[in-house]
Amino acid sequence: MVDAGPPVEGDVPLYQHGRVIWILAGEPSGDSIGARLMQALHRIDPMLVFAGVGGGRMEARGLRSLFPMEDLTVMGFMEVLPRLRLLSQRLVEAEQDIELRRPDIVITIDSPGFAFRLLRRVRRLKVRRLHYVAPQVWAWREKRVKHYRGLWDSLLCLFPFEPTWFAERGFHAHFVGHPILQSGVPHGRPERFYKRHDLRPESPVLLLMPGSRNSEVPKLLPVFEKTLELLYKQFPDLQPVIPATSGMAPLVRKMVRHWAVHPSIVTDTEDKHDAFRAADCALTKSGTSTLELAIGGVPMAVTYKVNPLSAVLGRFLLKVPYISIVNILAGREIVPELVQHNCTPQKLAEEVTALLTDEAKRKAQQEAFGTVLAMLQAPEGDLPAMAAAKQVLALMETPLDELRAHE
Template sequence: MTPPLEPGSAGALLTASRAEELSRHRHGRVIWILAGEASGDVIGARLMQALHARDPSLVFAGVGGGRMEALGLRSLFPMSDLAVMGLVEVLPRIRFLSQRLLEAVKDIELRRPDLVLTIDSPGFTLRLLRRIEYMGIRRLHYVAPQVWAWREKRVAEFPGLWDRLLCLLPFEPEWFAQRGIEARFVGHPVLQSGVRQGDARRFRLRHNIPENAPILILMPGSRRSEVPRLLPIFQKMVKILRVRFPNLCPVIPIAPIIAPTVRHLIRKWPDQPYVVTDIHDKHDAFAAAHCALTKSGTSTLELAMGGVPMAVTYRVNPVTAGFARRLIKVPYVAMINLLAGREVVPEMLQENCTPQKLADVVTLLLTDAAAAEKQRTAFQQILETLAPPVGTPADAAAAEVFDLLASPVAPPAS
């Protein structure tokens, strides 16, 4: 049972300021948009820009991070409240997340937007879409749930959840069609990331890094629940690597929302890594990097765009890992490997995610030029498959949004 809203909590009362805001919103079409983590915030911001380019009168409400807020979104509550994953990690926060879900439902009910657009984060967003089904508001979900990887049976829950589903990966529409679900490929947002505009020399000059110092990118994730699992392992790995490469420079590019957590966790490292939060500085770091160690996810595609040889690593709670191993149906966790259908980059997961094993795989990446170049060649072939038929991924997604806005509104569920 969802807990009731406490007096004075966000969404509990339609305050005078909220009423005034709702009144202003009615002067243009309202899109209620929600992103639940850093990658969704980036996708949402690019989509907002593409939508505004076609219709400057659009008004946005919902939940997002710094990038979406910079474009005028007043987030209903901090996006970081939703950035949690893993069965064991989620359990202590169920009551809190239920409260946030209720606040989002109430806000949509009050605003009655022209469209509700959810981005990724299926644990929260799909529950939200189901809860608002009775309102008869157009619903679009951007970034198809990766049920092709695990928990395929969840497809049976999808009919009625949305009016349109947008996919990032070229094989997804056919996979969903075979199971009776329409989905549309709009290209992968990583193609708009700007990674290829990075400047290696600028990065070294800005941070006073010698030309002969090898740069190692460390990407421990974008959620508070996963960063504490990887950073202590990375610290021990770096200690091993410094014996082999005394002038090694570790760099941690991280979303601003998680930067305080990272800085707290690395405060006692003997040699402080460079923490990068600016997006342009991150791209410069990629251009300067010799190799990278990253969690699975979109970061693998970003690094591929930058031509950075990498290994993928991850460690979760053993209970979560046990469940995942029984449910995962694909042979790889790294998106690069899944798209290639083979192991292009090494995967160092769970029991292989140890300081010594990670140090050994990084050593290989730093010393074997042929292996690094083989990865780069594969990256280019894979990235070509991620482009939409026309325009940018954000433009393609925006076209789908406007097409849905022009369609009749489905009657509210009884």
């Protein structure tokens, strides 16, 4: 039987294969960014086809992940070493998949350690490359910027000062607003959270956010446990809540099963938003979680703890006075930072006590949050994901010869 090809109406096929976007996210925050970007792209062009690597949120938008995103979720020099062989294998698999598919564009989201190696390896394929979430070399290891030349055709930035910073070093970049502004946190319902977890509305709720990486959670949860033991002496009805990704939830449950008071562990997105609205204060690792808390108006203290060698390297390379983006954007310490040797149960308990009892301190943080969040709005009134989608499609329409002429 002869294949007559696709059915046609006149000279126009009744169906066409959509353009292919190969997209990579290497951690939960990137998975959220990627899912919103995919949704915005499909609103503009429903025929787009996605391939690559992502987590549950991106898979819910139609991505069939090449391998588990969690394989890439690791941070810190000493933490990466045991996984070098697996990471090398995943890098080869991603490169081969791109070579076979020949997509119209490759998009990498954050995760610079893996993403930049991949972008460098696929450069030979003459494919458009876009990196979403500019590397924070303005914060540390500024000299690394010289190694980025030729890595991407377009760079999308989350913070308003970044395009100027990169332009001064010869890179063209676009500010598209911060995806956290599309979070559903403001729509959370505290009364639903109390009912779902059988909690008392009159008792204080403390969010504990130890991170979303295998290298983070085991270091912070033991400190949080001892912090709670101190806090219970003054706040016997304190109710701890741990928002966790689905990938981290089993580890969290295992680590807290012997705690004197079992915390509520939240994995569902709606439940997480409800928890933010119900919370009185939070202890959180540095990162995007601080912006989530700011959107929810949750007073917080920021803390972090890594391998001692990683900490020494970090102190040597850090170029900004703060580790929290809330403080960096504000240019001053809005929220206290308790890092490494200051990440102790006693000091964390003191900060939580102040946040629960000092109304002036709470209000000062909340007022400052509004100023910081206003700086993250996308240009021209777009939602951040839509602003990013427009940049992606503009790049896809740009001839490769024109892009390479500027390298």
